[in-house]
Amino acid sequence: MEEHHGARVAQALAGRLQVAIEKKEWSVAELSRQSGVARYTITKALTGEAWPDLLTIANLEKALGVDLWPGREV
Known part of the structure; x- marks a missing residue:
């Protein structure tokens, strides 16, 4: 069964958010x-x-100075 596109978007956004928080410390x-x-x-x-x-x-x-929305790449 294929993973839902919305779930992939949410996971990508969460990952980008985590990385951005870590980069800012x-x-x-x-x-x-x-x-x-x-x-x-x-x-x-x-x-x-x-x-x-x-x-x-x-x-x-x-606040983070980054793009969090993954766009069409997911």
């Missing part, structure tokens, strides 16, 4: 402070338990 709490996104929301995105909305993704991207 930030904690989830620090990213929350810098982005205005709740720690709970960031944690859920990292674990794949929730899909962040577009505004949340935009706020995380702005």
Whole structure:
């Protein structure tokens, strides 16, 4: 059975988010402070338990200075 495209997108986004946090050497709490996104929301995105909305993704991207959305490559 083929993996759902949406699941691949969520996994790719979570992976990019984790790498960006590590590169900045930030904690989830620090990213929350810098982005205005709740720690709970960031944690859920990292674990794949929730899909962040577009505004949340935009706020995380702005704070981290990276693109998180994987685009068509997944």
